[in-house]
Amino acid sequence: MSDAATPPLSLDAVDRRIIRCLLEDATLSNNDLAEKVGLTAAPLSRRLARLYGAGVIRQAVIVDPAAVGLGLQAFAEVTLNRTAPEVGQRFIRAIAAMPEVVECHTVTGDFDFLLKISVKDIADYKRLIWNEFDRLPEIKALRSTIVFDTPKHSLGTLPDW
Amino acid sequence: MSDAATPPLSLDAVDRRIIRCLLEDATLSNNDLAEKVGLTAAPLSRRLARLYGAGVIRQAVIVDPAAVGLGLQAFAEVTLNRTAPEVGQRFIRAIAAMPEVVECHTVTGDFDFLLKISVKDIADYKRLIWNEFDRLPEIKALRSTIVFDTPKHSLGTLPDW
DNA sequence: AATGAAATGGGATAGCT
């Protein structure tokens, strides 16, 4: 049930500074990063290996949706007919196969799932909802929220401590 | 108003394969990546430089929220008193200063903003809503949706083409 | 015009103090 099967790795102030700096600029060389956090390259390299190894951080490549022809983002609030484990699992498997569904969250509240969707345009979105989603019998209700704009997007997550 | 001040860079099949491979594994060396897409290192290096330079892709470091003590994710649907430009801008500036607010989307529908929030626990969330958000007079309504689980999270966005 | 081959320069990491 829990996602965190990871043993709680302890992070000291230096580790946190490393993570901070990498969030600000993931392209930093190890030498520059070492200087920024007041270390030399060798110990930094070990700390990085530890952080990557433990899954605390990981490298990623972020694609600009618009640049690859994905001009429309939307959120879909989905309610299932029943939230029985089996029904939920079937739904999850179905949306896992849909590349347009970028995120799927199980949530509290008035609906069961919050999906983030990325498509080409409105026509593409209609196709997705009308053709793809309507083929899933477990869906009772779906409410769409179209994204105008994303004024803040701070991948990754990292409060003050 | 538009985010895409970028001239529409044309991407051929090889570019798309490169992006695909990097999304699957951002830690690939250029040699391995070149082999995967049927190229040698030199032309691959140029294509990468072009893609990074144009902002089509960018490197990032993703932090595991749980590993840094952020055990609770939530979405907050925010309605403002007025959605006049000035009011909206003030709100955006305010949430931009809150590290707990990881994403902010301007949206259509029953509310004006959809925020993604990452905090330590429920107590921390209460503090954020009661102490921080209640200090913003432009907020008319706020509805919270707590995340149980995230069964799909495909950074980054990339449909079939 | 874009690719492949080779060489060079730089950064990352392992061993030692």
Place this chain on the structure above:
DNA sequence: AGCTATCCCATTTCATT
């Protein structure tokens, strides 16, 4: 943790198709 040395990777130049 720092220093040093080695190795590997990335990039640039050049020849080629």
